[in-house]
Each structure stands twice: as C-alpha cells, then as structure tokens.
Amino acid sequence: MSIAPIITAHDALPLQDRVVAITGGAQGIGRGIAQAVLGAGGSVMIGDLDVEAGHACLHEWNVGKRAAFRQLDVSREASVRRWINAALAHFDRIDGLVNNAGIADPHRQPLHELSLDTWNRYIGTNLTGAFLCSKYALPSIKNAGGAIVNIASTRALQSEPDTEAYAASKGGLVALTHAMAVSAGPAVRVNAILPGWIATDAWKKPQARHQPKLSKRDHIQHPAGRVGTPEDIGALAVYLLSGASGFVTGQHFVVDGGMTIKMQYV
Template identity: 45%
Template sequence: MKQGKILITGVAKGLGLGMTRYFLQHDYQVVGVDIDKDGLTQLDKARFPNLQLVHLDVADEPSVQALSRLIERQFGQIDGIINNAAISQPHHEPLTQLHLSHWQRVLAVNLTGPMLISKHMAPLLTPGSAIINISSTRAHQSEPDSEAYAAAKGGLVALTHAMAISLGPGIRVNAISPGWIDVSRLQPDAQDAAPSQHDHHQHPAGRVGNAEDVAALARFLLSDEAGFITGQEYIIDGGMSKRMIYPEGPAAD
C-alpha cells in the first residue's frame, strides 16, 4: 500500500492516539492535531519520528486556515485526512435539561470541525487521495440522553456522502463508524476500565475492538486499492449492531 503524508485530528488520546501510532509504524508521515495541550506534550515526549504535532481547535476556522498554510509551506501536499477529533463523551443531561451550549459545542467539534478541516485541506490533497470521517454506531443506535453526540455522528455520515459527490472524482470520502473500541491500554490512567470477559463474549466476533482494527480499515480506504470506494460508511463493531438482543431472552417463534 502507498505510504505518504496524512493529517489526523484528535491524536492526543484514545482512538486517535492508537491510529497515529499505527500509521507511524507503517512508515507514514503524520501531522497530528489536538486541542489537548497536556496530551500533545505527552505524545511529543515519545519522540516519534515523522510526527509533527499542532495545537488546534478544529471548530475554529481561522486556526484551521493557519494549519493549511503551515502544511502547504512544509509539505506542499498531503495524501490523506482522517477526521477523528471529537468530544467523545456521548452522555449528557436529560433532553429536557440539555444546555444549548453543550449541544452547540458537540456539533461544532464533531461535525463542523470535519467540514472545516476538509474545506481548507482539500486543495492540498494529491489527486486520488482520500478523506476518512470517524463517525460511530451511535449514528444509528442510541442510549438515553445522548442526543448531541448521536446527532453529530449521524450528520457526519451524511456529510461524508455529500463531500464524496462534491470532491469526486479527484478525492474520495468515506466514513468509519466504530462500535466499542477498547483504548484502555493506550490510556492507563483513564477512568474507563478494561472490558470484562462478558464484554468480549457478547460480541459475535468474540472480542471488543481495538484501535488497530479501525486503523487497518482506514489504511485500506486511504490506499489505491480502495480507488472505487467513495461515499460509503463502514461499520466496524464486531457484529454487535446485527445481533438481536431481548431483555428476557429470545422471543418465542
């Protein structure tokens, strides 16, 4: 597969950190951006070759414009974008108490951010390259009190096929919608515990996902081998969204 220079947003922790490490291990040059200064400092201490870090709020258009100028000066062009940055906590107050400021910030980062990055970086993409938007299975399934996150991720799937039509044929655009991805080993100090055996076994694939699962799919979608794929959403959830679940056990036929 073709290696090159790619931009990944939201690299300081979680899935973004895992994908960044994966692509560096596969000899890509990565420009990684995040709003988390402490997380970027920790990542910078690892001294990864071929990694350049930029402190950035993806929802702030002047900052995104400045990033595009920086990338153009240093690299000229890039070969792909992974829009991963997000406010990743899906739960909030009950809908009747939902603060408008929270709703607006989640949509700004999780939906407007990918649009702004794509808007200002698309002119820097090499012909035949690709953009990948990281959505979520929560674009299709919900728990209570998760309207902002679900709306943003659902909007991102729609944005994906809209951009695919607008930017094609020179640039392909696809979405990856992960289910449960375990990032506990990437963040040993995080509050989220590692999945239990029950958590693994409930997945038809037999385990919870990991960052490498998502990164490997992203790498394929960035490659020339995926040259006939655009405007699509790829759900990567170990089969959970296809499994029937009944509270009291299987329903009678």
C-alpha cells in the same frame, strides 16, 4: 484472444511517502490511526487540544520529520486554518485527512433539559470541525488525488437514552461523507468509519495510560469475541486512505465486533 489478468502483489507499505493529517491524533482512536499510518510507510500531522499528549507522541514515536504536531481546536476556524498551514509548511502537501476529533461522551441531559449551548458544542466540534478541516485541506488533497476518512460512530445508527446531541453529530458525519464524496470526486474519495466499543485506556498520554479493565461479559457480548482496539480502526483507515480502496467512496463502515447485527433481548 484476451490477455489473462495477472496476479498483483499486495503493497507492504500502502501509504509510502503519503502525508496524512489526523485530528484528535494524540490519544485514543486518533493515535491508533496515526500509528497505523506510520506503520504503513506514511507521515502524519497530528492535531489535538492536549499539547502534552501531542509532544508525548512525537517523543515516543521517534520517527523524526515523518511526524509533526500542532495544537488544534477543530471548532475554531482560525485554529484549523493555522493547523493546515503548519502541515503544508512542514510536509509541502497533504494527501489524506482523518476527521477524528470530537467530544466522546455521548450522554447528556434528557432532551427537554438539554441546553442549546450543549447542543451547539457537540455539533460545532463533532460535525462542524470535520467540515472546517475538510474545507481547508481539500485543495491539497485534490492535487494529490487523495482521500478523506471521517470517524463517526455506531451511534449514528442506534441509540441509548439522552444521547441526542452526540447521535445527531455522528449521523451528520455520515451524511456529510456521502455529500462530500459526490462533490469532491473523482479526485478525492471520502468514506466514514463507525467504531463501536473501542478500549482506548492504553492509548492515552503517559500519565493517564493504563490497561483497560474489561470483564469476560464485556468481550463475549460481541460476536467477534472481544472489545475493539484502536488498531482495529487504524487498519481500516489505512485501507481507505490508500490506493487499494480506489473504487470505494461515499460509504460508511461499521467496526464494532458485530454488536449492531446482534439481536438484543431483555
């Protein structure tokens, strides 16, 4: 006679006592993810180019040693190495990594006018940065049996004109995700989130912060009925970093209010 499966309670704090390193974690989506991790019981090491924004996070969060900040340029290997070492010195380990830092502006010159320097800057920050951070964090994450989350974009799947460098960097992140999942598994799970339109105006450093100016049309063009928020990305990141997603790896998840499945006619 088989034993009936039991009802298992959901964990109220799924990242209790877990340490998550988050690049670009002082503003925007990165800050939204960091706050979600803190709300889920975890601790965060945030890295960001903007020192003022990083210190503002620590002041406003007021969570003591559960949060730390160090300036980070993900395109420079030495900076990444120092940032990871600082996280290990402060917390003794890293259980999860969120590769969020990147150049956010997708629009550049037409392809025939795009300079190699601009192309390399996008690839070096958005894609190579994720590689470098994963490279140096991976030994600790393997020991912890943790997870990595890469923040790509719906522009890995669809495009507007003159966005080749950005789209290529984000598409590369999706491919990097499934390659890492195979190489680092089963000890480490690796997944990607592809955000759509996320309003981050209220998630900047204090002096740059304001409520987003969004029209009714902005909201209703989304099947979900609204533009996204950093909390929407943070909620999924917590799931992917926690044991609740233990059978999920190598996947990419679109979080765009349904925009990529809506047929568009001019």
